[in-house]
Amino acid sequence: MKWCYKISATVLTICCLLVTGCNSKEPEVASSVPVEATELGQTITVINPDSTSNNAVRTQPVSNGEKYQIQTRLTDFQLLSDTxxxxxxxxxxELRLYLTKDNGETWTNISPATAVQFPSNPEYGKEIFFKDSMNGWIVRNSIGASEAMILRTRDGGGTWKLSSLRDSDEVAAMYFNDIEHGWILTVDNKAIDNQGKTLYLSEDGGATWSSIMSNQALPTTKKVDQVLPKSANFVSMIFTDQKNGYISTMKSGLPALYVTEDGGMDWKENTSFFNPAKYQTCKQFTVGETTPFVNDRSTGWIPIGCSRDDGTKFNGYFTEDAGQSWQLVPFKLSWQTDLNEYSEPTFLNSKEGWTIQGDVVYRTxxxxxxxxxxPESxxxxxxxxxxxxxxxxxxxxxxxxxxxxxxTDQKRSLLLQTQNGGVSWRVL
Known part of the structure; x- marks a missing residue:
């Protein structure tokens, strides 16, 4: 049975006014801004920072608004294009969400209203997802008895509209295949290897959501092997079109992949995905995000980490047939034992990838x-x-x-960019 949740037009109108990040009042101007970016973290140039905090100094005005230097700590990002x-x-x-269209020279504050509080730092693919620079969604997980709040924009963060999800469980993933069709997965996280999961679908850009899959009441009249099992602990979720989706999990300590061919209602395990017999010396596994390649949605990859006493090393599973089969590629990389032991490589397509070991960037x-x-940067x-x-x-x-x-104290961060494939870097 599907359950559809809506908010009345009147309530939505009020909420839209509440969460619109626009404010005609100019923020107070601080006396000075620290210049030691190395010690104080990221300093970015923001245009029209309507809802930013007061640690901003106005610089010379520009044609499309005022410029402010903002000192902030960034915790995540999403790349949309080269610029x-x-x-x-x-x-x-309070969420501080910034958009740049000029390689980080200037940023626009597109945050929702500060009245929307976030108990933790939002993550890409979990609480924040943008399809392009105009269409995006933000989830604020339920706090106490409140419902999960879903904000959506169609104008690049100029205005935000609100809907809700009547589920007190934690939102674990959000993914939109286009600007109309999206999925949200919630988990109860009550116990390891006993994880309740519910999948919701929106077909109107996030305005309303319907439950299309749940394992909360197993066993039910629905066959157990048609839903995501409680024994599989969720890691990541993606959909390559309106029908085909993939969820990576850890099941009994081993990576496991589940696939759907009907938009998320029924799921089955791809039993040929992972063979532990190929990892005789591994004591522990980690599985990364399932990533489809932008230029060809039938291709993608999943990183698998193998840990033993002398460190961790990642290998890759690649598909060229929309997940029907996966090829293991052992990466010729050193075992890592430092702070970034679990930092996985990243791939642009089925051939080209990068990773950082020590202070050196490696490319394949x-x-x-x-x-x-x-070359050293x-x-x-x-x-x-x-x-x-x-x-x-x-x-x-x-x-x-x-x-x-x-x-390491998690109080400072820096965002850098390369424009020559990782050879040289600059702070944005």
């Missing part, structure tokens, strides 16, 4: 069979000395990539 991307973090429970053009160290080397944790590395093209690094 366009999003970055965000939270300050005192043959699906990870061979990795070439790129003095900027990257110095930055990693001060910000040793690699939070996230992603490339949107063969030339352009972003790297988010952080201090």
């Amino acid at each position: 366009t991307g999003l970055a965000w973090g939270t300050t005192s429970g 053009i043959d699906q990870g069979n061979n990795w070439t160290p790129l 003095p900027r990257l080397k110095k930055t990693l000395q001060d910000y040793p944790e690699v939070v996230k590395l992603r490339f949107i093209s063969s030339n352009v990539g972003w790297l988010l690094v952080a201090k």
